[in-house]
Amino acid sequence: MNQLKLIKIIVFIFTFLLIFGSLTLIGCFYHKLSKPSITAKINLAQTSTSAIKQIAADDGLLYILITDLKQPDKIIIFNPEKNAIVSNLVTY
Numbered sequence: 001m002n003q004l005k006l007i008k009i010i011v012f013i014f015t016f017l018l019i020f021g022s023l024t025l026i027g028c029f030y031h032k033l034s035k036p037s038i039t040a041k042i043n044l045a046q047t048s049t050s051a052i053k054q055i056a057a058d059d060g061l062l063y064i065l066i067t068d069l070k071q072p073d074k075i076i077i078f079n080p081e082k083n084a085i086v087s088n089l090v091t092y
Contacts, residue, residue: 040080040083042078042083044064044066044076044078044085046066046068046074047068047070047071049068049069049070050066050067050068050071050074051066051067051068052064052065052066053065053066053067053073060079060080060081061077061078061079061086062077062078062079062080063075063076063077063078064076064077064078071090072090072091072092073090073091074088074089074090074091075088075089075091076088076089077089
């Protein structure tokens with residue numbers, strides 16, 4: 001009789017651990033998926049007639065090609081970690 005009681009206790013403990021672990025795993029997935037994405041507003045100090053034509057990334061920097069009707073094209077090198085413009089290249 002003691003062996004049957006021991007087996008029931010072990011089955012109960014394993015069942016509890018399985019349900020608790022599953023709920024914890026589901027909670028962790030929900031927590032990671034429900035986090036809002038991080039967005040930042042940046043000001044590139046461009047005119048209202050300018051437009052972003054292309055964006056490329058390399059070594060943690062963003063290379064943004066900007067075209068303008070009144071001015072020559074520009075390439076802005078932007079560092080998103082520091083939220084600052086590293087360089088402003090003008091093409092002629």
